[in-house]
Amino acid sequence: MKVIKNVVSQINRAPTLQITIAILSVGFLLRCIIAPFTLNWDLLANTKTIYSWSQLSSREFYEQPLATYPPLTYHTLSFFLRSSMVLLGPNFTKWVNLPDLFLLTDPYIFRYLFAIKLPYILLELTTAFFFSKIFALRLQSKALLFWMLNPIALFTLTAWTNVDVLPILCMVLGIYFYLRRGSIVWSAVSFGFGVAFKLFPIFAVPFFLLTLRSWRQRVFAAALIALPVALTHYPLLKVSAYWAHVIFGGQSQNVFYFSAIPLGLDRVLLFFYFSYALILFHFSTVSRRKTLLPLYMWCSLLPIFLFSKFNVPWMYWLIPLLIMHLISQKALSFSHSLYIFYFLIIFLSQASLNIGMLAPLEPTLSTLDWPVRDVLKSGQTNNLLSICQSIFSAALITVAWIIYQKKIDPLYEKA
Amino acid sequence: MRRLDVVSPFGSETLYVGPGNSLSQSFVPSHDGLFSFRFVVLNPALGGAKRYHLQILDKEKTLLREMSVTQSNLSWGLPIRFDFTPISKSKNQKFYFAIKSPDENKLEEQGVRNFNEQKLGSSSAEIKPDVREVIEKTQIQLTYSKQDVYPLGELFYNDLATYGDLNFETYYTGSVPRLLADTAVDFGKKMTSDPLFFVAYLGLLIGLGMVIIRSYRMSIKSPRPY
Numbered sequence: 001m002k003v004i005k006n007v008v009s010q011i012n013r014a015p016t017l018q019i020t021i022a023i024l025s026v027g028f029l030l031r032c033i034i035a036p037f038t039l040n041w042d043l044l045a046n047t048k049t050i051y052s053w054s055q056l057s058s059r060e061f062y063e064q065p066l067a068t069y070p071p072l073t074y075h076t077l078s079f080f081l082r083s084s085m086v087l088l089g090p091n092f093t094k095w096v097n098l099p100d101l102f103l104l105t106d107p108y109i110f111r112y113l114f115a116i117k118l119p120y121i122l123l124e125l126t127t128a129f130f131f132s133k134i135f136a137l138r139l140q141s142k143a144l145l146f147w148m149l150n151p152i153a154l155f156t157l158t159a160w161t162n163v164d165v166l167p168i169l170c171m172v173l174g175i176y177f178y179l180r181r182g183s184i185v186w187s188a189v190s191f192g193f194g195v196a197f198k199l200f201p202i203f204a205v206p207f208f209l210l211t212l213r214s215w216r217q218r219v220f221a222a223a224l225i226a227l228p229v230a231l232t233h234y235p236l237l238k239v240s241a242y243w244a245h246v247i248f249g250g251q252s253q254n255v256f257y258f259s260a261i262p263l264g265l266d267r268v269l270l271f272f273y274f275s276y277a278l279i280l281f282h283f284s285t286v287s288r289r290k291t292l293l294p295l296y297m298w299c300s301l302l303p304i305f306l307f308s309k310f311n312v313p314w315m316y317w318l319i320p321l322l323i324m325h326l327i328s329q330k331a332l333s334f335s336h337s338l339y340i341f342y343f344l345i346i347f348l349s350q351a352s353l354n355i356g357m358l359a360p361l362e363p364t365l366s367t368l369d370w371p372v373r374d375v376l377k378s379g380q381t382n383n384l385l386s387i388c389q390s391i392f393s394a395a396l397i398t399v400a401w402i403i404y405q406k407k408i409d410p411l412y413e414k415a
Numbered sequence: 416m417r418r419l420d421v422v423s424p425f426g427s428e429t430l431y432v433g434p435g436n437s438l439s440q441s442f443v444p445s446h447d448g449l450f451s452f453r454f455v456v457l458n459p460a461l462g463g464a465k466r467y468h469l470q471i472l473d474k475e476k477t478l479l480r481e482m483s484v485t486q487s488n489l490s491w492g493l494p495i496r497f498d499f500t501p502i503s504k505s506k507n508q509k510f511y512f513a514i515k516s517p518d519e520n521k522l523e524e525q526g527v528r529n530f531n532e533q534k535l536g537s538s539s540a541e542i543k544p545d546v547r548e549v550i551e552k553t554q555i556q557l558t559y560s561k562q563d564v565y566p567l568g569e570l571f572y573n574d575l576a577t578y579g580d581l582n583f584e585t586y587y588t589g590s591v592p593r594l595l596a597d598t599a600v601d602f603g604k605k606m607t608s609d610p611l612f613f614v615a616y617l618g619l620l621i622g623l624g625m626v627i628i629r630s631y632r633m634s635i636k637s638p639r640p641y
Contacts (some may be wrong), residue, residue: 006631006635007631010631010634016634018630018631018633018634019630019634021626021630022626022630022631022634025623025626025627025630026627029620029623029624029627032616032619032620032623033620036616098424099424099425101419101422101424101584102424105419105422107604107605107608107609108609109605110605110606110609110612110616111609111611111612114616361598361602362418362598362601363419363422364418364419364586367584
């Protein structure tokens with residue numbers, strides 16, 4: 001009991017070097033325990049695709065159905081893979097191309113999974129560290145600890161292996177440089193790299209620009225944001241497969257155009273654009289925009305989760321919002337419903353998203369198809385999934401509303 | 416509850432099974448309780464009426480288990496699950512899986528044989544276009560690998576050993592505690608079969624644990640703000 005009291009009192013104080021190291025080590029330890037024994041097939045598919053990055057021309061590369069990220073992401077992931085080769089060993093290339101069940105029974109599978117995931121884990125620790133730094137001193141250790149222990153972060157990054165950690169790190173650095181260092185230049189460059197890694201941080205950019213005082217500053221910042229995007233996309237201007245496949249294809253139709261109310265002949269109200277514009281317009285009317293930027297920036301991503309059949313690993317985008325919610329509570333409480341219904345969605349989905357991810361431990365689990373649907377049948381499973389997503393969406397709005405109501409200035413107050 | 420036992424990885428080669436043309440594969444389970452054999456079929460006539468016998472035989476080729484299916488039970492490119500009453504003493508015993516057609520049709524028999532002999536490289540006899548079309552549209556194929564991917568077993572075409580192995584998986588069953596214990600044992604074997612990783616990984620976990628304890632103690636005794 002004494003130890004727990006001491007830990008709680010340490011966490012509620014301004015961070016010391018030792019307590020920061022201890023919290024980061026706890027997070028790293030948990031991730032190390034999970035990493036070698038969990039596998040989502042996206043990881044293998046991505047790794048195979050990354051492998052071909054240096055072997056194919058841009059045109060050939062983006063004609064592959066699984067090449068779905070912008071070029072900067074592949075440059076970075078390819079660098080990670082090459083850096084990990086020391087740990088991976090010479091047989092890795094052969095392993096990654098083995099048939100599924102054979103690959104799972106390979107005696108080196110734990111080493112391979114750990115080595116592939118390690119760069120992502122280290123990036124996440126860096127992201128969490130800088131994110132905690134945007135808060136008031138007394139809240140920094142708490143913010144860091146909540147990120148390290150967050151089950152959604154553990155699932156979507158360490159178990160799943162999510163490349164979205166790259167743009168999220170850039171968004172966090174953008175906020176950090178702006179709020180804590182007062183640097184518009186570095187902040188804009190960070191946001192620019194975020195968009196160059198993956199397109200979703202673009203939704204946060206207008207919010208950042210609205211916090212700047214003059215139009216001159218806004219144009220300057222917009223140019224800095226556009227620079228990394230333009231430089232990395234310039235070589236792909238004539239690669240039609242990239243634009244058709246990565247920018248306008250894939251999930252974008254489902255996310256932006258699927259949820260709609262018919263308004264008349266050939267005209268619909270698109271929920272995504274409507275709600276995004278609503279959040280942006282509301283932000284333009286508030287007075288303390290700079291202080292409220294982190295909240296609104298992450299709320300700008302909410303419409304994707306509220307009005308689309310989002311991919312479960314995308315939930316990683318909202319970890320900063322969840323941490324803000326956790327530390328805005330006086331007691332150690334959180335929105336149980338959000339976590340419960342998020343994991344219920346995963347539980348009700350096909351086995352490869354839940355129990356099947358433990359296939360490195362027990363290869364038989366990879367042969368399971370959709371156990372819940374086998375019991376409940378397709379219609380009932382889909383109904384349950386829709387109910388869970390609806391309650392999850394309501395919980396998500398509640399979380400954002402709670403943070404807004406708490407008047408979050410104290411979260412950022414200087415010591 | 417079932418657990419994976421033997422795996423022979425997927426390959427891209429195929430052989431036909433039809434009247435007078437059978438395939439079999441020998442295998443050696445590493446656990447008692449053998450109860451399922453999975454293989455991949457390419458069936459061009461979904462809902463067709465052709466019949467097949469799936470059999471498990473012992474090393475003396477005595478029939479142990481059998482199931483009859485029709486083409487309507489088979490799909491294109493998906494694993495077919497042949498589950499049977501568990502064979503209690505199966506560990507390290509040699510078994511055969513066989514698939515045969517009880518139908519009789521001289522034209523199809525010759526056509527399938529010509530096709531398979533061409534695929535195996537033992538004949539280059541020309542197949543008439545009309546026969547080719549009939550065979551391709553009506554007869555099932557099983558996938559196999561031309562390499563010896565499963566050294567403990569052999570592939571047989573019409574009871575003659577041929578190079579390569581069928582693509583298959585076998586499963587065994589048993590009590591839940593036994594299967595969980597087997598999972599734990601296999602986990603331990605996997606960990607220790609890569610000793611370099613095992614030692615480094617264990618060292619990392621212990622090291623991190625020590626850093627956490629040390630940092631916590633120091634933060635109480637002599638906190639260093641930064």
